[in-house]
Amino acid sequence: MITVLFFAKYREQLGLGRLPYDLVSTITVSDLKMELAKKGDQWSAVLNADNTICAVNQVIASDEDMISDGDEVAFYPPVTGG
Amino acid sequence: MQYRVQVQETDFDVGKEYQALLSSHRCGAVAQFVGVMRDYNDGDDVLAMELEHYPGMTERSIEAIIERATLRWSLLSVAVIHRVGPLLPGENIVFVGVSAMHRHAAFAACEFIMDFLKSEAPFWKKERRKDGSDYWVDARDSDTAALARWAE
Numbered sequence: 001m002i003t004v005l006f007f008a009k010y011r012e013q014l015g016l017g018r019l020p021y022d023l024v025s026t027i028t029v030s031d032l033k034m035e036l037a038k039k040g041d042q043w044s045a046v047l048n049a050d051n052t053i054c055a056v057n058q059v060i061a062s063d064e065d066m067i068s069d070g071d072e073v074a075f076y077p078p079v080t081g082g
Numbered sequence: 083m084q085y086r087v088q089v090q091e092t093d094f095d096v097g098k099e100y101q102a103l104l105s106s107h108r109c110g111a112v113a114q115f116v117g118v119m120r121d122y123n124d125g126d127d128v129l130a131m132e133l134e135h136y137p138g139m140t141e142r143s144i145e146a147i148i149e150r151a152t153l154r155w156s157l158l159s160v161a162v163i164h165r166v167g168p169l170l171p172g173e174n175i176v177f178v179g180v181s182a183m184h185r186h187a188a189f190a191a192c193e194f195i196m197d198f199l200k201s202e203a204p205f206w207k208k209e210r211r212k213d214g215s216d217y218w219v220d221a222r223d224s225d226t227a228a229l230a231r232w233a234e
Contacts, residue, residue: 081205
């Protein structure tokens with residue numbers, strides 16, 4: 001089981017901020033995006049947006065990075081603090 | 083070097099933060115930056131704002147930025163405070179304070195930390211506009227461009 005988090009605009013678009021997700025085996029960020037994108041048009045729009053940022057265990061990750069059981073994976077839009 | 087990172091709903095007191103940065107008598111320079119909420123953005127009147135963040139990662143990413151600053155400049159003390167939750171125009175949003183032996187390090191590190199905070203720390207602003215609509219603020223290309231001058 002991993003925890004997938006969505007923030008800000010994405011959280012609102014998907015209507016959810018936290019998704020427990022069963023992981024069958026270790027996969028890449030790219031694989032997870034493809035799996036979640038199957039959930040619908042909004043999901044695909046969020047996960048396939050060019051500027052979507054992914055963090056694994058609170059560290060910025062790239063599409064090739066691996067996700068293992070117990071990880072926390074977040075997807076969020078470009079940041080606007082400060 | 084000592085540092086403090088705080089994410090909080092409440093306001094901060096710049097005077098108290100200044101005193102806290104004067105941690106040692108070796109200190110010869112204090113630079114402080116305060117980001118304040120405007121009532122105007124991208125041509126629209128803004129009535130209020132809501133700031134969201136990613137608890138845990140926010141603090142980690144700011145600590146990593148401070149760590150990078152300490153590798154470049156000799157610093158005595160750093161404090162970063164960022165507010166979240168509801169905010170009104172004129173209210174403080176963010177504080178970056180740096181103390182050092184000399185002014186160049188204090189000025190430069192303060193600006194460096196602020197520049198990287200703006201493009202890396204996971205905060206998001208949602209504005210309530212005068213016409214009643216809510217709007218997630220878009221990231222600015224100019225904030226990304228601001229990082230170029232720190233390239234080594």
